[in-house]
Amino acid sequence: MTPQEMWNAYKKINPSIGDEIDAWAFGVEPDLLADLVLRGEKTATASAYDLYALEAESLPQEGTFDVILDSQNQAVCIVEITKVSVQPFNQVSALRKGKVTNP
Numbered sequence: 001m002t003p004q005e006m007w008n009a010y011k012k013i014n015p016s017i018g019d020e021i022d023a024w025a026f027g028v029e030p031d032l033l034a035d036l037v038l039r040g041e042k043t044a045t046a047s048a049y050d051l052y053a054l055e056a057e058s059l060p061q062e063g064t065f066d067v068i069l070d071s072q073n074q075a076v077c078i079v080e081i082t083k084v085s086v087q088p089f090n091q092v093s094a095l096r097k098g099k100v101t102n103p
Helices: 003-013 030-038 049-054
Strands: 065-069 075-080
Touching (some): 003 075, 030 065
16 A cells, blocks of 8 residues: 555544655664554654754654555554654663563
C-alpha cells in the first residue's frame, strides 16, 4: 500500500488529520524497525538535534501523524506523535526504542 492510500483510508476514520502526509522510513533496518512499531514494541525514536537545524527542519510536533514506511517505501502503519522532548542521547530509554537487552 502506498503512503497516500494508507493516509486516505485512515482519513475516513479520522478526518481531522488533514491532507499533508509526512512519510518516512528508519535509516537502518527499516523493515525490522517498522515491524516493531507496528507490533507496539517500538514506541519512541531518537534523532540528532543538530540535524534539524542543518536541514532547516522543525522538530516533530505533538498531535501530528506520520506514515512509517518499509524498505520498499510501502506504508506499514500510521503513528501519532504524542511527545517530543530534547534530551541527551544517553538518557533516551532503549526499551521504548525497541531495543532488547539481556539481563
